[in-house]
Amino acid sequence: METTTIPVKGMTCMGCVSSVKRVLGNIGGVSQAEVSLEKAQATVTYDSGKTSLQAIKAAITDAGYDVA
Ligand SMILES: [Cu+2]
Numbered sequence: 001m002e003t004t005t006i007p008v009k010g011m012t013c014m015g016c017v018s019s020v021k022r023v024l025g026n027i028g029g030v031s032q033a034e035v036s037l038e039k040a041q042a043t044v045t046y047d048s049g050k051t052s053l054q055a056i057k058a059a060i061t062d063a064g065y066d067v068a
Contacts, residue, residue, distance in 0.1 A: 001031065003045045004053060005067035008060055011037055016065070023063045027051050 009015060017035045020042060024033035029050025034043045044056055057067045 001045055002048050003032075003043065004056075005041050006053075006057060006060065007041050007060045008035070009040060009066040009068065010067060011040060011062075013037070019063055020060060022063060023059050024056065027056060027059055030056070 008020060009031065014037065017037050020035045021033055024030050024035070024042060024044055027046070029047040030044055031047065032045040035041075036043075042060065046056065060067050
C-alpha cells in the first residue's frame with residue numbers, strides 16, 4: 001500500500017469534496033481517500049499493483065477538477 005497526497009484545485013464546497021471522495025473510492029485498488037477542502041488536497045491510500053498515481057489523477061481530472 002502506498003499513501004500519497006495530491007493537490008486538487010477547483011473544489012469550492014463540501015459537495016465537491018464528496019464528489020472527489022466518491023470518484024476516488026470507486027477506483028479499484030484505492031483503500032482509503034481523505035479529501036480536504038481547506039487544504040485543497042486529497043490523501044489517497046492505494047495498492048500500486050491495482051492502480052497508479054496516474055490513474056488516480058486522471059479520475060480526479062475526469063470529475064472536473066485540476067490536479068497539480
Ligand atoms: Cu462544490
